Amino acid sequence: MTTLASPLFEDRPQSFRHRTLHSFNGPVGSITATLAVTLLVGLLWVGPEFFAPSNIQIVGVSVAIPLIVAVLASFALLAGVVDLSIGSMVGFGAVIFNQLVATGLNPWLVAAITIGVGVVVGLTNAFVIVYFGAEPLAVTLGMLTLLRGLSQAIVVSAPPTTLIDPLYNVTQGALLGFPTLLLIGIGITLVAAGFIGKTRVGRKVQAVGGDHRAAARAGISVTKVRVIALVISAVGASIGGILYVGQLGSASNILGTGLEFQIYAALMIGGYSITRGGVGNPLGGLLGLLVVAGITNILNIQFFDPDYLDLIVALILLAAVLVDRFRGGDEFE
Amino acid sequence: MTTSHLTPTDPVATKPDKPHISITDGRTFTSFRDAISITGVWVLLLAATLIARPDFLSNQTLLAVTFTMSISGVLAVAQALIVISGGLLDLSLPVSLTLSAWATVSALNAGLPTVLAILAGLGAGACWGLLNGAIVVFGKLNPIIVTLATGFGGLAIMLILFKSAQIPSTSALRAYGLGRFLGLPNIFWPMVITIILFGLALTYTRWGRRLIAIGGNARAAKARGLNLRRIRLATFTGSGAVAGLAGVLFSAVNPSFTPASGTGFQLIVIGAVILAGISLSGGKGNLLVLLLSVGFLATIPTSIAFFGLPPAWSLVFQGALLIIAVGIDGARLKRTSR
Structure with missing residues (x-):
């Protein structure tokens, strides 16, 4: 991998064939292979209707919001601070948006308030993690509980129904045969991938996640990078909450429960690590989510117990981290 | 601490025995301070509830709190063993x-004697721990990721295997779960014994010292000739057996349960461990402080109920407390490492 090559040779122009082969060597390569296998299984087992537009619409609608949340949460992973509170933040954001819109306020204003709440939550996480040097896993686990408790305290009876037409059209509509929201999500993924791979700021985030002491010595403000990464993660989750209200028309107090585990499992399958920063690519995250969504879809069509999904995801997750370890990834002891 | 006797301005540093004493005292002092601060906040909570609702001070409250403490206390010991030994966290404890609990209940339903049923429960927990340990040790993978995956997958397997399980209502174990001893629920006492036994074992046995050693610095412990893999496997298996005991108690007090019934314990157990000052970086921890933090966290739901707030608020308070506790712990570590 590139870690073996000295920095002098890193920018040497490589032939297209060489680059293609190289990219199949990394995590993105193995996840592409997994996705290909998933699609092949779908084609053989379900038949050609697996690729029918209506089925692609179903998969696309279900994967789009987790994708947007995942891509923005991946910044925190990349900076070396895992944010477990995203699932509860999606639920809490949705509850706030749903309840405030129901009181008759302007939806745009309410959306701004919801995102503001996301900023506050992200800053709280960041304050305790970065300034006090607390364990990110434990802090965000506390935040996960706190936000879930608040959602349950706010929504005690059936939540109100708020249908907002433009939001519904974006979240459920289609553009050129593809779900609009999925196209937006893929767009965000590509922008994020370009930002991380090609810009100086993106490389700084990777440097902080890889080795924060070395990054600090190189003059990068570790504090600033991590605070911004945690705020982006929480804001992404609050946007996810708003979109869920647009899609479902209301927000129950259990919305988003366990979403963080699904998202992080997909991101880890895609080459990220929740225990070490600096690795992973948003494209890998996208492919990881597509693999999970593809398996879900196959199981749904074949009327399988959805419990098998968690089992399969768990096995793929273990296999993915094991393959990553053999490739030279982090080794425990 | 050791740097202090290098600074010439410090007059105390000239005495050679001073730094040595301060190190040993520092350790006991930290757990003592943790114990004092948890007790302090606990007393504050009790006082606040008492002022709002004088009828809080009743036998009923005592029963509710000790009942809540029992299962989460045993599980907290299982979690603490993993954390102290440097195994980071076991996220699959609910499984x-x-x-x-399922193994125990199945054995009882098959007509096996109570002793065998309890052994089946302990054995099932130990096997589960061994599985986690084997994946961690032989795959050289991070325990948090491994137990995240096995927790997920294990819950899925159980949901496929059974939807809900019932303990035979006439069994001796069920009668034990309903009974009381010295005015407190029966299941409270195994929890106290577990905490005391493991607390003593950690401090006074070779096994406990090895566990703390590999938690503090795995590489140094390995260099001293400790078999890291064997201790790691033994810790996961032992911790699983302790969780198995929690499962046996759980089956004794719940007339029926589903595979997902354990998920509610996840956070209170991790919270209790961290609140007790058992740092996730491993190598330190005092189980008696753990008993205090379990008691404190178990009081919160009862107090919330007496304040007339909906139960959801106890989640809010437990979450906020966890954030504050890890914040304080982090600040303390940062200060000492400087």
Whole structure:
């Protein structure tokens, strides 16, 4: 991998064939292979209707919001601070948006308030993690509980129904045969991938996640990078909450429960690590989510117990981290 | 601490025995301070509830709190063993709990004697721990990721295997779960014994010292000739067996349960461990402080109920407390490492 090559040779122009082969060597390569296998299984087992537009619409609608949340949460992973509170933040954001819109306020204003709440939550996480040097896993686990408790305290009876037409059209509509929201999500993924791979700021985030002491010595403000990464993660989750209200028309107090585990499992399958920063690519995250969504879809069509999904995801997750370890990834002891 | 006797301005540093004493005292002082601060906040909570609702001070409250403490206390010991030994966290403990409870109940329903049923529960927990340990040790993978995956997958397997399980209502174990001893629920006492036994074992046995050693610095412990893999496997298996005991107690007090019944314990157990000052970086921890933090966290739901707030608020308070506790712990570590 590139870690073996000295920095002098890193920018040497490589032939297209060489680059293609190289990219199949990394995590993105193995996840592409997994996705290909998933699609092949779908084609053989379900038949050609697996690729029918209506089925692609179903998969696309279900994967789009987790994708947007995942891509923005991946910044925190990349900076070396895992944010477990995203699932509860999606639920809490949705509850706030749903309840405030129901009181008759302007939806745009309410959306701004919801995102503001996301900023506050992200800053709280960041304050305790970065300034006090607390364990990110434990802090965000506390935040996960706190936000879930608040959602349950706010929504005690059936939540109100708020249908907002433009939001519904974006979240459920289609553009050129593809779900609009999925196209937006893929767009965000590509922008994020370009930002991380090609810009100086993106490389700084990777440097902080890889080795924060070395990054600090190189003059990068570790504090600033991590605070911004945690705020982006929480804001992404609050946007996810708003979109869920647009899609479902209301927000129950259990919305988003366990979403963080699904998202992080997909991101880890895609080459990220929740225990070490600096690795992973948003494209890998996208492919990881597509693999999970593809398996879900196959199981749904074949009327399988959805419990098998968690089992399969768990096995793929273990296999993915094991393959990553053999490739030279982090080794425990 | 050791840097202090290098600074010439410090007059105390000239005495050679001073730094040595301060190090040993520092350790006991930290757990003592943790114990004092948890007790302090606990007393504050009790006082606040008492002022709002004088009828809080009743036998009923005592029963509710000790009942809540029992299962989470045993699980907290299982979690603490993993954390102290440097195994980071076991996120699959809820699965150990329901798996062992299921094994116990199945053995009882098959007509096996109570002793065998309890052994089946302990064995199921130990096997589950061994599985986790084997994946961690032989795959050289991070325990948090491994137990995240096994927790997920294990819950899925159990949901496929059974939807809900019932303990035979006439069994001796069920009667034990309903009974009381010295005015407190029966299941409270195994929890106290577990905490005391493991607390003493950690401090006074070679096994406990090895566990703390590999938690503090795995590489140094290995260099001293400790078999890291064997201790790691033994810790996961032992911790699984303790979680198995929690499962047996759980089956005794719940007339029926589902595979997902254990998930509610996840956070209170991790919270209790961290609140007790058992740092996730491993190598330190005092189980008696753990008993205090379990008691404190178990009081919160009862107090919330007496304040007339909906139960959801106890989640808010427990979450906020966890954030504050890890913040204080982090600040303390940062200060000492400087």
